[in-house]
Amino acid sequence: MRRSPSPAPVPAAAAPPHLRPPRPAGWWIVPVALGIGAVVFGVAWWLLTSASAPSGGGPAATPAPASTAAPLPSGVTLVQVRSEVLRTALAAGAGIGAAITLMLAFRRQRHQEIAIFHTSHDATERRVTDLYTKAVEQLGHGKAAVRLGGLYALERLAQDNPGHRQTIVNVICAYLRMPYTLPAPASGPVQDPPARPAPTLNDRWLHPPTPGNEETPLPEQPAADKTDDAEGERQVRLTAQRILGEHLRDDRTPEERDSGQPADVRFWPGMRLDLTGATLIDLDFQHCHMAKAQFSGAVFTGDARFDGAVFTGDARFIGATFTRRALFDGATFTGDARFIGATFTGGALFDGATFTGDAGFVGATFAEGFQGRDVRVLRPDRFHRGRSVRRGDFHRGRRVRRGDLR
Template sequence: MAEGFRPREKQPSRPTSGTDPAQRTLSNRTIAICAGVLLLFAIAACWLLLLLYGRGTDADKARLEGVRTVGTIVLGAGGAVALLLAARRQQTAEQDLANKRHDVMLREQANHDARHDAAERRISDLYLKAVEQLGADKAPVRLAGLYALDRLAQDNPPQRQTIINVISAYLRMPYELPDKSPDFDAEKEIHDEYKSDIQEREVRVTAQRILTDHLDPNYRDGSRFWPDIDLDLSGALLIDVMFRDCRLNNARFSNARFCGDTLLMGIQFDGDTRFDGVTFTGDTWFSEAQFTGNVRFDQATFEAGVRFDKSSFKGTATFRAATFLREARFKSTTFTGSVVFSRATFTNSANFEDATFFEDAYLPGVTFAHRSYFTEASFAGDAWFNQVTFSSYTTFDGATFDGDVRFTDSTLDGVPFIPAQLRPYKSVDDE
């Protein structure tokens, strides 16, 4: 064989028609020919049977009956085969339909996943951009970041708790209220610093307002209410707080500072609530507040007046070592759980008129440096006033005690306390 010569490869044969033979369907002409052949075969078979067994004898009749029986069996078997083939075709068609439906579901799921991923990427991009704005140097940019987070959470409920956590973390960042405005002759750096502090104050007040708007079920007919939100503002500096009629879940305010007046009237605290170590610099209102879980005011300081009038404590309430520098009012307050005021100090008047204590009330080591009123108070459980310091004007008029009452080592204006000195007051044990 000569070098470089290669035998010519045999080319695969191609069908003469434009379609694949395996996919060809029977034409009308082919069907007509097959039907004619079957008809001729049937006529020939009938003629042959008549020729052979058509003489009418008993033997011929028996043979014809046998042929008929065999034919019937053959036709029955053919019908059964046809039914099996039809069932197989039906099963194949149903399987094909199921496969098509499965393919459609897979495509729809893929499209849904793609849309979901795109939405998640969009939300992540908006979130990251808003957080970057919140960390900007200029106050207007930080305000824009707050409003962007607000809008993002309103449109995406699953992101609300995360965004609340971000805003809360911002409020927990170190900050001090600016002093009075500097003199005109002060250095430019002082004026710029004061201006920056004032702008940051506005940003923080806006962040607080966003929280209150979304925690109030009645705000804008509840369309902007975010339910079941946990709030952690531990160590935050809060300015002129107004959480009226809001609902908070597992609220944490430990070691926070409430500057200015604080309005928490009608608020509902769900879950455990903590105000331990808190400082209230202005007047504070907890009137008609509801504490559904345990609440702690341990070592809290109330520098101005505080009112818990008509508020309710359903869990355990503790005010250990709390300091009340001005008037403290618990008028018509309901303590469903036990209450502890151990080592609390009431520098000004303490008013517990019409208060109801359904469980034990522990007030060991409490100091009432001014007037204290327990008029018409009701103690359903034990009431321990051990080592309590009472002032000269203390009244238990109309108070009722259903449990164990103790005034061990208590004093009244520096002398040993004698319960009879507080007469008239009504004790159940005296009846």
């Protein structure tokens, strides 16, 4: 059983929008009731004061001034007027009560919608957590095919859930950081194991089959299993690198990005990589965008392609080893670029690269020279040179003297 990568915390999805918890209803029921009563009383008072009392029929509750009082119509008594006033006031109170009831119904409906939203959100989070946990467990399986399935499951999960992408990228990087030794090339053709000779009649007579040994198969060849496992692990690692490269790559031109053209839906912006000490095989990160990249101590077997890559944060290649060519043509280092103590066994190509922050090559070794035509260094005083076995052709807005990188 393989060791699973370093356990990463279960990804936390984007939290639902903050909603104010409903307040207890008790504190506003009494004010509302008092308000309705005040409205009913006010309407009744206003209507009663507007009605005039008859001249001799009895005292009015609140007679209106003579200048503004209107005489009662014939056949209408003050009792009838008061009844109509009371009915009108109660109707006004009932209307206000109906409005409050409608508001309460809306509040109840809103509460139900919020509850349904949270229930759906929780169900989605449980499903994502289950898929994530199962995929991480598959990465620790002994069979390469199962590990490949785990990688593809994580890729799909990250594509469908942007809030989990950084966590899933961390898991893939953790897998690539696990110790790995490249399989040794075969020294000769692989020979089939010798076949077991068929038993003769004498063998069957002298050694009759007994329960437990009549059909004993030949043991599996451990060497072949190790070879197959090493090749399977190589394919798993290549797939992990391909997943990172495909989703970090932004194929838009600078003009398209400046014009606001949207990126491809498969592009994952703002990802941070930690591949410290990883063994990377034919890494292809052309035109990839990384918020922060940590490759310190990594071993790049085969060509390492960072053509047109954009490092918006610090890029650290401290002590990294490039066994073949390291291609950084057109790369942009917005933050600090640290190649301190790096070993470039093949060519180091930085044509057209841009260094905005500090560029450190102190202690770096260039076995086949440093090629950097049209390199832009915005802070020349912060460009620290390394050692080169052969002369490097380096430009910093001008052609520098021979031996600048020795």
